[in-house]
Amino acid sequence: MKTTKLEKYRPALHFAPQQNWMNDPNGLVFFKGEYHLFFQHNPNDSVWGPMHWGHAVSKDMIEWEQLDIALSPDEHGTIFSGSVVVDWHNTSGFFQDEPGLVAIFTHHFDGANHTETKQMQSLAYSSDQGRTWVKYENNPVLTHATKIDFRDPKVFWHEATHKWIMVLATGQTISIYSSPNLKDWSFESEFGEKVGSHDGVWECPDLFELPIENSNEKKWVLLVSIGDNHKFDSGSRTQYFIGSFDGHTFVEEHDDIKWLDFGKDNYAGVSFSDIPKEDGRRIYLGWMSNWRYANQVPTKGWRSQMTLPRVLSLIETDEDIRIVQKVVKELDSYFTKKEELADVIVSTDANYYNVNAEYAEIDLGLENINATQYGLTIHHTTTQYTTITVDAKEKTLVLERKHSGEVDFSDNFPKQQVVKLSKTDELQLRLIVDSSSLELFLNGGEQAITSLVYPDKACEGVSLFTTEGEIKVVHGKLSIPSKN
Helix, strand or coil: CCCCCCCCCEEEECCCCCCEEEEEEEEEEEECEEEEEEEEEEEECCCCCCCEEEEEEECCCCCEEECCCCCCCCCCCEEEEEEEEECCCCCCCCCCCCCCCEEEEEECCHHHCCCCCCCEEEEEEECCCCCCCCCCCCCCCCCCCCCCCEEEEEEEEEEEEEEEEEECCCCCEEEEEHHHCCCCCCCEECCCCCCCCCCCCCCEEEEEEEEECCCCCCCEEEECCCCCCCCCCCCEEEEEEEECCCCCCCCCCCCCCCEEECCCCCCEECCCCCCCCCCCCCCCECCCCCCCCCCCCCCCEEEEECCCEEEEEECCCCCCEEEEEEECHHHHEEEEEEEEEEEEECCCCCCEEEEECEEEEEEEEEEEECEEEEEEEEEEECCCEEEEEEEEEEEEEEEECCCCCCCCCCCCCCCCCECCCCCCCEEEEEEECCCEEEEEEHHHCCEEEEECCCCCCCCEEEEEEEEEECCCEEEEEEECCCCC
16 A cells, blocks of 8 residues: 555655554665665654554655565564565575575564563565565574664675675674574674763664765764663664775774764664665665654654655765765656746845745755844744754754744743854755654765654745844755656
8 A cells, every 4th residue: 555645744755664563664675676674663653662664665755565574473473673684695505596685584482570581583475575574483583682673684795705694783882793594693893982972772773885976085984872761861863984894894983973964863874785786775764753742743544654765875074074965866857947046145035935835845055144143944834833944153053943843742842943053155955844843954964963843734834034234045945846
């Protein structure tokens, strides 16, 4: 069944479950012309509960068709996060004439009174493009004698060592294992002590190589999500490390903490496996929510959505090497230009542009002439709005959603989302507005803010404003849904 925009807040461009609860994306894989999205799913309620793997497929990663549940709980426990790979050379022995899909996931067993909690890695395989799954008869394939947090396996084929590599969340570290066949795993190394942020449990790792734009160099990147334990105001969020990997050990090459997103609503994201080499993209998808209020957001009958898929690469700036995120080009056909701006001077009086669409894209190149503050307001309705303000003195960008619609379900939700800027005299800004979300990309995706909002309408209009001075819109474009 295809997800359709039936209920209030249901997104037009983002995947959301047809019914009930969803969290982490799992098993992102491309196979035989289809993008597969599996996800943490409670089919019985719209709050977190016994975890299954939901399943959806897409040709373009924007319009999804939800399929039957892929994996359900069994005698080993519920089905926590994991990954899916194409076993091209039948290293597992599960297949005969054609390559198939293998899921590597965490079985979570919770004994009586939560006294016997165990997390174990298990396998399932599919010979019919993910429509049906067979669990491996000798599950689990990887256990640990002492670690309780032992979950979220992300697996990939490492060509140099000719082995499968698994990165696994193990408390506040990431453990690395290798295998020739996906069944027999050997410990390689452990990463994370005294590096990065340890404000919460480490979850949902992903390890991959990325090119540095405008160079012939590549680096390895390790994504690590940090769960919410109320030590820090932002709630759950995602950090990343840049370094090297030799098939055994990951070594980071920086001392600072690098955040993937400066908004509150991008968590547990991982990348697609088996994107064809001729495509060459590393495509990422995250869960658009935050554990601080995920169970309370004001949707009825369904809960949670995913971010738009993003292409990841690296860029070397004056300060460091960092991840760049750009929405996949497949999104372009969903928009048509409504209005183009060029050489527009904006002073204190706001410049208002009518949009009135169920989703919209705002793309602006701004030059600060002499304003102390400047920015834009997304007018969801006449009384509901979200404001993005750049402060030239403080060198910050602040997204303010306290007037965006429903916000009173959480004390944390209305709080500001802030990103530090290296400069404010020029700013490239791309904003995707959907029924209940904003995704903001700065300077070609060097920084991102992902934010949920719950207004009565997506976007009636956009206004630009300044404080004590002027800015120039060097170029700009407002886009609305295409007719096709």
